[in-house]
Every structure is written in structure tokens, then in C-alpha cells.
Amino acid sequence: MLKWALILLTVFASSAGDILCARGMSSGGELSDFGPSGLARAIRYIVTRRMVILGGLSYAVAFFSLLGLLSVAQLSVAIPATALSFVVDTIGARYLLREHVPWKRWAGVACVTAGVILTVRSGPTLATARTQHAPMHAVAAAGHAGERAASVVLP
Amino acid sequence: MNAPRPSPRATKTIVFIAIAVLTNSFGNLMLALGMDRMPAFTHVPFAHYLIGLLANPFLLPGAALSAVYTLAQISLFSWADLSFVIPCTAASYIITTLLGEFIMGEQVEWARWLGVVLITFGVVLVAETPVATKPHSAEIPC
Numbered sequence: 132m133l134k135w136a137l138i139l140l141t142v143f144a145s146s147a148g149d150i151l152c153a154r155g156m157s158s159g160g161e162l163s164d165f166g167p168s169g170l171a172r173a174i175r176y177i178v179t180r181r182m183v184i185l186g187g188l189s190y191a192v193a194f195f196s197l198l199g200l201l202s203v204a205q206l207s208v209a210i211p212a213t214a215l216s217f218v219v220d221t222i223g224a225r226y227l228l229r230e231h232v233p234w235k236r237w238a239g240v241a242c243v244t245a246g247v248i249l250t251v252r253s254g255p256t257l258a259t260a261r262t263q264h265a266p267m268h269a270v271a272a273a274g275h276a277g278e279r280a281a282s283v284v285l286p
Numbered sequence: 287m288n289a290p291r292p293s294p295r296a297t298k299t300i301v302f303i304a305i306a307v308l309t310n311s312f313g314n315l316m317l318a319l320g321m322d323r324m325p326a327f328t329h330v331p332f333a334h335y336l337i338g339l340l341a342n343p344f345l346l347p348g349a350a351l352s353a354v355y356t357l358a359q360i361s362l363f364s365w366a367d368l369s370f371v372i373p374c375t376a377a378s379y380i381i382t383t384l385l386g387e388f389i390m391g392e393q394v395e396w397a398r399w400l401g402v403v404l405i406t407f408g409v410v411l412v413a414e415t416p417v418a419t420k421p422h423s424a425e426i427p428c
């Protein structure tokens with residue numbers, strides 16, 4: 132039960148982060164000056180947009196939820212489940228951001244999701260979760276640390 | 287017969303997706319290599335662990351690459367669709383699997399290679415669609 136709640140939280144927080152960042156950036160103008168001074172201005176612009184800040188908070192929730200998930204579920208279940216956020220992202224893009232998603236994109240997303248599940252299912256070593264800044268070694272180490280701490284505290 | 291010249295926006299999109307895919311894959315590789323050298327979290331005092339993190343030659347560069355990845359992906363959102371960017375940046379799973387096989391020396395089983403083929407096919411399908419399907423404001427923010 133807790134496992135499924137954490138899977139849902141991880142997937143939806145990660146997609147919410149993507150959707151909020153996309154909403155924040157698409158409602159402004161198109162970034163186009165990436166020269167030395169333009170780059171600094173672009174970064175300042177990104178990190179001060181309200182929707183992008185909310186998106187960043189959402190990514191943080193996804194990261195800690197993934198940590199929690201890894202302490203209660205096996206990697207081979209937890210990591211493939213995070214690939215569901217590709218589908219949630221696309222549905223959010225269609226219905227919340229009002230993008231026109233052509234059939235080729237739906238087909239492509241289906242292939243990518245299936246492919247990611249196959250790719251990450253068997254090996255945690257380098258596999259990346261669909262969550263920003265979630266290098267699997269760090270996450271797995273922290274997850275196991277949590278598990279060990281819990282086994283010390285709980286009878 | 288000349289191939290049509292790609293628009294500036296198409297070129298910019300390809301460059302930013304390439305930056306996002308490479309910084310994400312290599313950032314994760316460096317973080318994985320760095321964490322390999324760290325002691326178990328519960329076996330050392332926290333302050334020692336923290337110093338170990340900062341002194342590790344792979345972790346700070348790995349974190350910097352991850353930051354570049356995040357900024358590149360968020361920049362893409364200013365002109366490209368979310369439903370275009372997200373599947374395209376999944377190409378990093380392909381690079382990650384190749385790095386795992388050839389640098390980390392993992393045994394990559396056939397199911398993972400099938401996954402790589404599916405991701406490649408999916409990215410090609412998405413890349414054939416227009417970068418943006420709704421008007422983005424033309425005003426340049428900065």
C-alpha cells in the first residue's frame with residue numbers, strides 16, 4: 132500500500148515538475164541569446180520565474196519520495212515504475228498545456244516508455260530514474276541507509 | 287538537389303537536446319563513479335562523510351553536469367513542446383546503457399538492448415513531429 136502510494140507520488144511529483152517548468156517557460160518569450168552575457172541573463176530569468184521555482188520544489192518532492200520508495204520497494208519494481216511519468220507528462224501536455232500531440236508522438240512516447248522499462252528493469256548500476264538529480268547509486272545508498280536505520284529503530 | 291536548410295530554431299533544438307542528453311548521461315556516470323568510492327553512509331561520522339563528498343573528484347563535476355542538464359531542458363521549454371522535449375531527452379538512457387557496458391563493464395542483457403532499440407525508434411518517431419504545436423510568444427525575455 133505504502134509502496135503504491137510512493138510510486139504515485141514519485142510519478143506525479145516528477146510530472147508536475149515538468150509541467151510547471153514548461154508552463155513557466157512557454158508563457159514567457161523564447162530564449163535565444165546564449166552568448167557570455169546572454170547566458171547569465173538567461174539563467175537569472177529561469178531561476179526567478181515563479182512557475183519554474185514551483186516546478187523545482189515539485190522535483191524535490193519527487194526526489195525524496197523516490198528515496199522513500201527505494202527503502203520499501205525493490206529497485207527492479209521502483210525504477211521502472213517511474214517511467215510512467217513519460218505518459219503522465221504527455222497527458223498533461225495535451226490537456227493542461229493544450230499542446231496538439233500528433234499520433235506519431237503518442238506512438239513515440241509508448242515506445243520510449245516500454246524501452247525505458249526494459250532498460251532500467253534489470254540493472255540499477257547506471258540506470259537513471261525519471262527524476263532530476265537521481266543518480267541511482269546515491270539514491271540506492273540512501274535508500275539502504277534508511278532501511279538500515281529503520282531496522283535499528285524498529286523492533 | 288540541395289537538402290532544405292534547417293531553420294535556426296531546429297538547429298537550436300538539436301543542439302540543446304544533445305547538450306541535455308550528454309550532460310545527463312555523463313553527469314550520472316560521474317555521480318555513479320563517485321558514489322562507488324564513498325564509504326557506506328552509516329559506517330562513518332556524518333562530518334567525515336560530508337568532507338568525503340566534497341573532496342571526491344567525481345561528485346562535484348557530476349553535480350555540475352546535472353545542473354547544466356536541468357538548465358538546458360528548462361531552456362528548451364521556452365520554445366519547444368513538453369511532449370516533444372521529454373521523449374527526446376530519453377535518448378540519455380541509450381547513452382547510459384552504452385556507458386554501462388563499455389565503461390562500467392556491466393553485462394548488458396538482451397532485454398536491455400531491446401529497450402535501447404525501442405527508445406531509439408520512439409525518439410525517431412517524436413523527432414519527426416514539429417518542435418512546437420502552439421504559438422510561443424515571440425518576445426525575447428532577455
